[in-house]
Amino acid sequence: DTGVSQNPRHKITKRGQNVTFRCDPISEHNRLYWYRQTLGQGPEFLTYFQNEAQLEKSRLLSDRFSAERPKGSFSTLEIQRTEQGDSAMYLCASSFSSPSTDTQYFGPGTRLTVL
Amino acid sequence: AQSVTQLDSQVPVFEEAPVELRCNYSSSVSVYLFWYVQYPNQGLQLLLKYLSGSTLVKGINGFEAEFNKSQTSFHLRKPSVHISDTAEYFCAVIMIKAAGNKLTFGGGTRVLVKP
Numbered sequence: 001d002t003g004v005s006q007n008p009r010h011k012i013t014k015r016g017q018n019v020t021f022r023c024d025p026i027s028e029h030n031r032l033y034w035y036r037q038t039l040g041q042g043p044e045f046l047t048y049f050q051n052e053a054q055l056e057k058s059r060l061l062s063d064r065f066s067a068e069r070p071k072g073s074f075s076t077l078e079i080q081r082t083e084q085g086d087s088a089m090y091l092c093a094s095s096f097s098s099p100s101t102d103t104q105y106f107g108p109g110t111r112l113t114v115l
Numbered sequence: 116a117q118s119v120t121q122l123d124s125q126v127p128v129f130e131e132a133p134v135e136l137r138c139n140y141s142s143s144v145s146v147y148l149f150w151y152v153q154y155p156n157q158g159l160q161l162l163l164k165y166l167s168g169s170t171l172v173k174g175i176n177g178f179e180a181e182f183n184k185s186q187t188s189f190h191l192r193k194p195s196v197h198i199s200d201t202a203e204y205f206c207a208v209i210m211i212k213a214a215g216n217k218l219t220f221g222g223g224t225r226v227l228v229k230p
Contacts, residue, residue, distance in 0.1 A: 004158070033217065042119075042205050042220030043159070056215050091158055095216070102216055106151075106158035 002026075004107035006092050012113045013082055020078045021110045025094030032075050033104060034067055036060065037089040049075060050097065082114045117142035119206050119221035127227045128196055136191040136224045138206030146208040148189040149218065150180055153203045162204075165189065176200070201228045 005024045013019050025032050030051050035043035046065070047057045051072040061067075064082075069075040079086055089109045095102035122137040140146060147166050151159040163174025170182040180191045189206060203225050207218040 006158075031216070035218075040223075042207075042223050043218070045217040045219070048215050048217060050215075056217065093159075093218075097216070103161060103164065104216075104218060105161070108156075108158045111156075 004092055004094050004105055006090075006107040006110050008110060009108060010111050010113075012115065014115050015082060015084060017082055018078065018080045019082060019112065020076055021090055021092075021112075023075045023077070023092030023094075023107060025074070025092070026105060027073075029094035029096050029105075030072070031095045031097050031102060031104075032069055033093040033095075034075070034077055035091040035093065037091055037109070038087075043091055046077075079112075082112075084114045087112055087114045117144075117146065117208055117210055117219050119208055119219055121204075121206055121221035121224050123224050124222065125225045125227065127229060129229050130198055131195050133192065133194050134196050134200075134226060136204050136206075136226070138189045138191065138221060140187050140189065140206075140208050142187075142208060142210060145211045147211060148180075148182060149207045149209070150174065150178070150189070150191050151205045151207060151220075152176075153205065153223075155202075159205065162191070196226070196228050198228050198230065201226060 033048040034046040037043040049069040064080045067077045091109045092107045093104040095104045118141045120139045128134045149164045150162040165182045173179045203223045206221040
């Protein structure tokens with residue numbers, strides 16, 4: 001069990017550029033979540049997948065954001081036409097769904113800085 | 116809708132002294148409760164969780180928390196802190212039976228342990 005991994009760990013980009021982040025969950029986990037954390041705040045939910053299906057998206061996820069999990073394994077989060085307000089830590093978490101609840105395990109995050 | 120309030124944004128504490136981090140939540144339905152810790156430039160690590168049963172929950176690194184349903188609180192405690200406990204701590208909830216089990220986080224409490 002290597003845990004949840006995220007790449008890259010840091011990304012600096014200029015306003016207007018597109019960026020893509022990758023998340024590799026724990027191998028047997030069927031749920032994958034994306035959260036965003038701005039400086040001094042708690043993480044906020046963006047979206048989640050059960051296997052390859054994207055089942056919920058937050059209102060925070062504008063049209064410039066898109067997430068995929070094509071084969072139910074790794075996931076990508078793309079931000080098009082980045083804005084300075086997109087600067088944040090993007091966290092990925094995975095879990096194995098159960099009838100009661102599931103514990104989410106977080107990756108180290110990707111810190112995005114938009115200049 | 117649910118919300119989580121962490122009443123203290125920063126808590127300075129001397130090494131080997133006890134610490135308590137306060138968390139209150141608001142929800143129209145029953146919730147599961149979690150505490151996560153975040154070390155600088157890292158993702159979140161689960162400290163402990165309350166799903167059901169005994170209201171006193173023990174977690175890793177000597178932390179424990181007590182669920183109080185009447186006061187809608189889930190305060191975190193440690194009887195004797197170490198320098199290595201310097202980190203940010205997040206309280207979070209999941210609404211029971213809500214689709215997806217997304218976490219709603221509080222704003223975090225930064226603990227600074229002084230020698």
